Amino acid sequence: MIGLRSKRLITDSIIYIVLAVMVVIWLFPLVWMVLRAFDANTSNITTSIFPKEFTMDNFKNLFGGADYDQYPYGKWLVNTLIVATGSCIISTLLVLMVSYALSRLRFKARKTLMNIALILGLFPGFLSIITLYYIFKQVSFTIGDTEYTLTNNTFGLILVYSIGAGTGYYIVKGFFDTVPVAIDEAARIDGATKNRIFWRMIIPLSKPIIIYTILTAFIGPWCDFILAKVFISDPEKFTVAVGIQQWLDAGDNNTIDRMFTRFCAGGTLIAVPIVLLYLLMQKFYVAGITGGAAKG
């Protein structure tokens, strides 16, 4: 007869083994990618799983080298940073504004707007991405001698990522709903306008969810591929995603042969900040994804 304690011991050891095996399976490809980033053999097809000869060349080539003009990774990194930061600021503001209006203000069209936003939000944006591209292409203006269009333009890309952000109000509104209305009423009695209540009271009280919004709004464009791919055709203005994807474009085996380890190096560099952000914000992230739904 096995005792209760030893039975638990057996279950626990099985669980530990399962977890350990799963962690190895989950992390192995990533470890492999990081190691390959230091490999002197640049091809995706090799005779050994791990590198035989280590080098820093892949990283050096990202920021300078014979073909830097063709593949300016440094510029792509700066572009990605600008696009992610710019659209993060705009979309966070828009989301906060919509959330406040729908959570705190009572007006006639409120329910209708929420229903429309819910439906629109459930449709994937890029079904009509080509049309969006042509719409943005119509907007052009001339400063001096150069003609600017909103396509193939970093500023245009920021706009595309951010100005439609209002539909994603759901989680922040859920949080605003939990802030007691009594606070608003007290401030109203003291003569504060609704505008003032929003900026001076609700926003400072909602720090965790605002951090969550800022981080997701930043990570979205940082990790996005398709919008940048459609909107940008000039290699100087690529984001990292578009830039390094072309290194692995399956149509051309020679490119993969030369560029695979450089892709690993570039991919590692672009992933590290996001991994750090995720680890730091894990708490907010869990609060965010369960926060909106848990009240159901």
Place this chain on the structure above:
Amino acid sequence: MASTKNTVPTWKQYNRPWYQKFGLAILEYIKNVGIMIWCCIKAIPFKIRDFVFAIGRCFQGLWFRFKNGDWRTRMSYLIMGFGNFSRGPKQFLTGFLQLAVEVLFILFMVFIGAHNLSMLPSLGITPILPGPGGIGMVEHDNSLKILIFSVLTFIFMIFFLYMWIKNTQIAYNTQKHVEAGKAISGPKQQINFALNDGYHVTILTLPIVGILIVTVLPLICNILVAFTNFDAFNDEVHLFKWVGFDSFASVFGKTYGTEIWGVLGWTLIWAFFATFTNFFFGMFLAMIINKKSIKLKAFWRTCFVIVIAVPDFVSLLMMSQFFAWKSDPAQTGAFNLIIQQWFGINQNVDWFGSATYKPTMARIMVIVINMWRGMPFTMLSTYGILMNIPEELYESSRIDGAGPVRRFISITFPYIMFVMGPQLITTFTGNINNFNVIFFLTGGGPFMGKSANSPGSTDLLVTWLYRLTVNNSSAEYNHGAVIGIFTFIISSFFALIVFNSSKSVKQEDSFQ
């Protein structure tokens, strides 16, 4: 928890074995989904009736205000804002703002709107031609531009109509105000109004304009493009025209035969497996990490979170090369080397079947790799829910003698389903449109090689749409638009279910 007040669900009623209860619980869930869809359909006629009534009331109000208004109010029907700025300098701001809307609208119509609207039926008649002496181009029509600006004009017209009706209301209210002998509000009160009672207008205008531009406008244009013959040949150089349902006929038969049904079938199979494998295994993972006696919880969780944190375009593209294949078994992709060198299995497998055309293999691979990518997401959100389950429930069930399986069936699973249920359908819709996994792993392949634009074996509707419209010089925008509409309908079918079942929308006030 769920609505157990009046009727006990069948799966809880009898003392059945756990697997029967489990099956019945799922049946119950599907039945509820069916009821939700039926309720949605039932509500449509009433919505239409309400809409018609609203328009009727609108006209009634217009006539009522005209009948009872003085000459200033009646003039506002022609010159917007007249009822305000004719009543003294205090009302100049409101009055002239309304006048500005009218003037801008008329200018827009005269210079852009009317021209494009008149071209809408033909979509342009002047083709591109070389200018005098073969140098440069003469002024020509651009079908797509006409289409986009026509839609924009319609949106502006609706906006103007709304502002016009609003203008008559404001004029009439001001008149009543004056007749009652009250002081007219000045600019200060109006700004105060914008920051208080009218704050929703102040704060929502910008976001709504943004949503109109990037979501609604392209959506309408996209739908219209489906009724034209816009493709790589009929692009900016050549004009395209209306062709009715020809593009639909071509996608659903003429050009692609039954291929779209194959793609739809695979899309739904993919969405089903991608959603439920992630859901169940992610839940399982969260539960074993959350088990009381397991140590280092944060460590285990963090290991999996790292996988989520790596951007899709890095992790999935890397995976596509991790499973690379070359016919020479000694010199091949990393995973083939692993099974050869570490596990001694003498195999060299073309995992994505792209060279040897193995569609089933490729399909299984994308589902498996999707688990690698997606399970941590479910794990993380389920983990949060598990921590919220009241411990007393488990305590009392333990006292009643419930085993771990029984506790899972009666407490954990219903609780998770209650919170995650609506999300599950959202995830399903998301997976129907999961571009990243398919595009980065297989690019839609393996291909049979019928024609450049035919769908591949792992192509979802969206990745096929992408290849039809973005990737090559033989783009078929009209067919892409048809597939877009088709996907839209499929998605909306599931979206409606979520829409009706999200209780937090209906009961939001109870939290404040």
